[in-house]
Amino acid sequence: MTSSAASGPGHHAQLWQESDLRPVFRFAPSPNGYLHLGHAYSALRNSELARQHDGRFLLRLEDIDLDRCRPDYEQAVFEDLAWLGLVWEEPVLRQSEHFSLYASAVEGLRNRGLLYPCFCSRLDISRVVSGLRDWPRDPDGGPIYPGTCRHLSQEERARRLASGQHAALRLDMAQAVSEVGIRLAWRELGEGEEVRDVRAEPQLWGDAVLARKDIPTSYHISVVIDDARQGVTDVVRGKDLFDATSLHRLLQILLDLSAPRYRHHELLRDVTGQKLSKSTRARSLRALRAEGVTAQDVRRRLGFSS
Numbered sequence: 001m002t003s004s005a006a007s008g009p010g011h012h013a014q015l016w017q018e019s020d021l022r023p024v025f026r027f028a029p030s031p032n033g034y035l036h037l038g039h040a041y042s043a044l045r046n047s048e049l050a051r052q053h054d055g056r057f058l059l060r061l062e063d064i065d066l067d068r069c070r071p072d073y074e075q076a077v078f079e080d081l082a083w084l085g086l087v088w089e090e091p092v093l094r095q096s097e098h099f100s101l102y103a104s105a106v107e108g109l110r111n112r113g114l115l116y117p118c119f120c121s122r123l124d125i126s127r128v129v130s131g132l133r134d135w136p137r138d139p140d141g142g143p144i145y146p147g148t149c150r151h152l153s154q155e156e157r158a159r160r161l162a163s164g165q166h167a168a169l170r171l172d173m174a175q176a177v178s179e180v181g182i183r184l185a186w187r188e189l190g191e192g193e194e195v196r197d198v199r200a201e202p203q204l205w206g207d208a209v210l211a212r213k214d215i216p217t218s219y220h221i222s223v224v225i226d227d228a229r230q231g232v233t234d235v236v237r238g239k240d241l242f243d244a245t246s247l248h249r250l251l252q253i254l255l256d257l258s259a260p261r262y263r264h265h266e267l268l269r270d271v272t273g274q275k276l277s278k279s280t281r282a283r284s285l286r287a288l289r290a291e292g293v294t295a296q297d298v299r300r301r302l303g304f305s306s
């Protein structure tokens with residue numbers, strides 16, 4: 001499962017020729033649980049690609065969710081990746097140290113009239129949509145936001161905010177798409193070595209939340225900002241984030257950020273065919289280690305030769 005032997009250096013030279021700079025890869029876990037084999041695969045793919053293309057390999061901690069991320073999980077990320085034999089550049093960017101940067105990007109979008117405050121809870125939303133047949137869902141399966149708070153008057157918004165009600169900030173998708181005005185696409189390598197353009201369809205996400213009620217940002221905002229400022233040229237991550245890339249592409253245009261190439265790789269599945277994830281309690285790397293599995297066993301099992 002490593003990048004295929006058929007793709008020789010000549011072929012790669014073509015892909016990477018546009019810039020004289022070394023390609024930059026990153027692995028960006030959220031320290032909200034222990035890493036499992038799926039993470040190991042993604043981290044190894046990034047590090048292998050960096051090695052093959054004389055690139056840089058960065059580790060970024062996506063720890064904006066202060067309730068779920070924990071220092072011991074963060075420590076475990078370092079230990080598990082080092083155990084796998086990975087070497088990354090220091091210092092490691094920790095997103096929780098950059099809230100003000102993300103917040104100011106959010107504020108900029110808000111000042112342009114592209115965001116509106118949303119006071120709805122999940123329950124409010126499900127109450128609205130449960131009565132409606134075949135209500136559309138986003139690629140993650142959540143209901144498309146029915147737009148309740150988009151229609152509030154300025155006075156009502158101001159009144160609720162002044163009374164201390166917490167609000168998330170949602171993107172007015174129709175407005176954003178019309179402001180951009182062009183068809184968006186991103187460059188995707190998939191499992192192969194040929195780049196194709198994938199049409200971005202951010203509308204599939206409806207009025208996505210860009211700043212949560214409890215934190216002044218969201219995964220989508222922080223990831224595009226950090227990929228750009230860290231000069232990431234190649235985002236290599238699981239296919240579960242393929243559809244989110246549509247939204248990322250829109251945000252890159254709105255925030256005037258550079259766009260990396262993407263490679264969305266296959267996800268590892270357990271014997272029942274379910275994708276490995278923290279929520280399905282995939283066995284962690286440290287549990288495997290405690291059972292006597294070696295880093296070399298893991299690398300081999302994942303298709304990395306050494």
Ligand code: GLU
Binds near residue numbers: 062
């Ligand atoms: N932090 C995300 C996760 O752990 C990955 C983000 C990305 O690679 O873009 O699922």
